[in-house]
Amino acid sequence: MVPNRDALCEDNQERVIVKVSDNAFASDNRTLCVGPQNFKKILFLGKGSHGRVYSVKSVGLGIEKLYAMKVVCKDEGKERLNQIAMEQSVLNEAKHPCIMSLNYAFQTDKYHYLIMPYCAGGSFLQLLRHQRNHRLEESQARFYAAEVFVALEYLHLLGILVRDLKPENILLHESGHLMLSDFDLATRIHANPNVIHNQKRPSWFATRKDYRRDSISPGASAERKKRRPLHRRRMSQCEYPFLDTETHFETANWQEYSVVGTLDYIAPEVISDETYTSSIDWWAFGILLYEMLYSTTPFKGSTKAETIENLLDLSKELTFPEEIPVSAEAKDLLQRLLTKNSDIRLKSPQHIRQHSFFSTIQWPLIRHTKPPLKPIFEQAGDAKLDELTKYDHEVL
Numbered sequence: 444m445v446p447n448r449d450a451l452c453e454d455n456q457e458r459v460i461v462k463v464s465d466n467a468f469a470s471d472n473r474t475l476c477v478g479p480q481n482f483k484k485i486l487f488l489g490k491g492s493h494g495r496v497y498s499v500k501s502v503g504l505g506i507e508k509l510y511a512m513k514v515v516c517k518d519e520g521k522e523r524l525n526q527i528a529m530e531q532s533v534l535n536e537a538k539h540p541c542i543m544s545l546n547y548a549f550q551t552d553k554y555h556y557l558i559m560p561y562c563a564g565g566s567f568l569q570l571l572r573h574q575r576n577h578r579l580e581e582s583q584a585r586f587y588a589a590e591v592f593v594a595l596e597y598l599h600l601l602g603i604l605v606r607d608l609k610p611e612n613i614l615l616h617e618s619g620h621l622m623l624s625d626f627d628l629a630t631r632i633h634a635n636p637n638v639i640h641n642q643k644r645p646s647w648f649a650t651r652k653d654y655r656r657d658s659i660s661p662g663a664s665a666e667r668k669k670r671r672p673l674h675r676r677r678m679s680q681c682e683y684p685f686l687d688t689e690t691h692f693e694t695a696n697w698q699e700y701s702v703v704g705t706l707d708y709i710a711p712e713v714i715s716d717e718t719y720t721s722s723i724d725w726w727a728f729g730i731l732l733y734e735m736l737y738s739t740t741p742f743k744g745s746t747k748a749e750t751i752e753n754l755l756d757l758s759k760e761l762t763f764p765e766e767i768p769v770s771a772e773a774k775d776l777l778q779r780l781l782t783k784n785s786d787i788r789l790k791s792p793q794h795i796r797q798h799s800f801f802s803t804i805q806w807p808l809i810r811h812t813k814p815p816l817k818p819i820f821e822q823a824g825d826a827k828l829d830e831l832t833k834y835d836h837e838v839l
Contacts, residue, residue: 564615564818729780
């Protein structure tokens with residue numbers, strides 16, 4: 444019998460709410476109570492506008508493990524508390540290899556704590572900065588964009604808008620694969636995705652001929668060659684259903700007005716205080732791909748005011764630095780994603796997936812494909828002693 448996953452216990456008059464996902468060390472007859480005393484700070488990883496993040500080592504929880512611990516002070520206002528609640532909700536619900544998960548969540552009188560898997564590869568921004576000219580080769584950018592795409596598509600299926608997609612909020616697992624994180628600015632709607640029959644066979648689908656060719660290798664034995672290989676029934680083109688993650692947003696009778704996000708990645712309709720839907724995440728996706736290829740964002744100005752002007756001025760079209768070689772397919776995708784008019788912007792996951800830029804991606808195998816770059820692992824010397832000791836009261 445698995446213990447209650449949202450257990451409540453009292454310890455030294457501190458209210459501790461526990462989210463249990465690592466329950467191998469929990470017995471059948473007791474509820475696992477976890478608090479700050481169960482984690483020892485190792486490295487200070489960084490801080491944002493709210494909260495700090497440390498790498499920590501578990502204490503008294505069975506097998507010793509490394510985690511990332513996000514600490515948010517409750518004194519930072521109701522809006523911030525709502526944001527941390529949203530982030531906890533998204534982390535708890537999303538079950539996808541390209542999205543950060545939640546191991547434990549608890550709180551004391553003064554702080555909220557989120558305990559997540561530790562991504563030793565650091566942030567995607569760090570990876571970009573370690574590359575020559577701070578940009579990726581097109582084949583590398585294609586792989587990482589594909590991983591971000593499947594994560595965004597999955598979140599949209601859950602009715603979740605990210606609203607703050609950027610390199611800083613993407614982490615690298617030690618395997619080199621990406622994981623989306625930091626969902627404190629996310630928002631949620633009630634989503635009812637439609638299942639629609641696809642009229643085109645996916646390029647990654649193996650035919651019977653492919654199975655027959657792969658099943659008999661040059662080194663196979665004569666007996667194996669005679670054996671009839673197992674065939675997967677070939678489906679007709681109309682039998683490939685997909686989940687339409689665009690329509691259910693547009694027909695959900697819901698639109699958002701809040702101005703949130705990071706300026707270089709914010710869609711024009713957000714800045715102009717217009718209603719918006721899922722297209723703002725695909726705009727940010729386009730900005731991210733552009734930065735991968737060109738090491739800068741396309742509408743960045745010398746000041747915030749100039750950046751806003753560049754975003755809102757319809758006469759200022761998307762441009763591409765001529766000195767950087769980028770394929771026509773990549774430029775076409777960027778043009779479609781970064782259309783300032785949200786009504787005609789490319790925002791259908793099905794159409795993005797089928798764009799010629801991604802023609803070489805085997806979507807079902809993306810997480811089993813070797814990443815093109817090795818992650819930049821965090822070093823113990825990166826930690827600042829004062830950052831580890833300044834907030835010692837946060838961890839007992």
